[in-house]
Amino acid sequence: MDDIRRQSLPTEGDQSKSRVLVVEDEPSIRDTIVYALESEGIDVDWTASGAEALTQIESVDYQLIVLDVGLPDMSGFDVCRTLRETNPVPVIFLTARASEIDRVVGLEIGADDYVTKPFSPRELSARVRANIRRTSLNTTATPFPAKVTEAKVAPSGLPFEIDHDRWVIHYYGHALVLSRYEFRLLAVLVEKPGRVYSRAQLMDAAWEEPDASMERTVDTHIKSLRAKLKAQRADIDPIQTHRGLGYSMKEHW
Structure with a gap:
């Protein structure tokens, strides 16, 4: 350097x-x-x-x-x-x-x-x-087996595993490389599959200062998430777009 x-x-x-x-x-x-x-x-x-x-x-x-x-x-x-x-x-x-x-x-x-x-x-x-x-x-995590196990969430029927303690989401067994905002957005969608979230609701869930951002920022992060998910399974698009409403995680696979 x-x-x-x-x-x-x-x-x-x-x-x-x-x-x-x-x-x-x-x-x-x-x-x-x-x-x-x-x-x-x-x-x-x-x-x-x-x-x-x-x-x-x-x-x-x-x-x-x-x-x-x-x-x-x-x-x-x-x-x-x-x-x-x-x-x-x-x-x-x-x-x-x-x-x-x-x-x-x-x-x-x-x-x-x-x-x-x-x-x-x-x-x-x-x-x-x-x-x-x-x-x-x-x-900087050190092993905490009990806590890590408790922190992992795998919604029924979905191939996701969320570790909130370590800010990691696994998809079909692969750890996704996510930014902080991508992690929060994906976690919100995964934990309530089928629920439709408006862009404003997703911004409130993911951003500390949602008023300082624009709703199209959500669209950009969703696009990035889709690309990372397709990199693992190109045949599946788990995030659904609801025109005029927002986004949801597919409920049935």
Whole structure:
């Protein structure tokens, strides 16, 4: 990498075990982020290159990526889109573009959060901690056989298995690579097959700030879910579209 800065400071909770990759090409902004996160006891690596970030992520188990949209070699959107093909690690976009369109595009691609410049280092640190905490059971899990068994839900007659503790959904025995929003959407549909959910209801179930998104974001995530399900069973389309109403999980297979 261009440079790697790591520091482990004593702190409470799991944050001392967390490792974050900062992808930012502006040195002053990058240094501010690195300092803020290291002060929270988080180990930080950084790079100014999108391509190098993708290479680094393949070899390191990061708990979160802070990703600038305007990188010199490739768009942060493209980095996230490529990453989401194989990796569900949380992504926080960092950008000077504050328009609603950019925000929605980022969320549609699979980002978990969005921070605009100028930003408060304290706010960014809080969002990083919140996202790591939200997925910590999935990324740093140790064996808990009883709890894992209790957390798994397999609706009668459906080939899904949901592990809420670890944020994992299995489909025909295969673990799906899902973003946080995709996991929530699919879990809602699977747990009540046959029930038709409006886009507004799905947004309320999956997004922390549903009013900040657009309903077409749901359509994009459903499209992504369908592609991932068909990659396992091309002959089955379990998610049904109800024109003018919303979506449901097929009740009878």
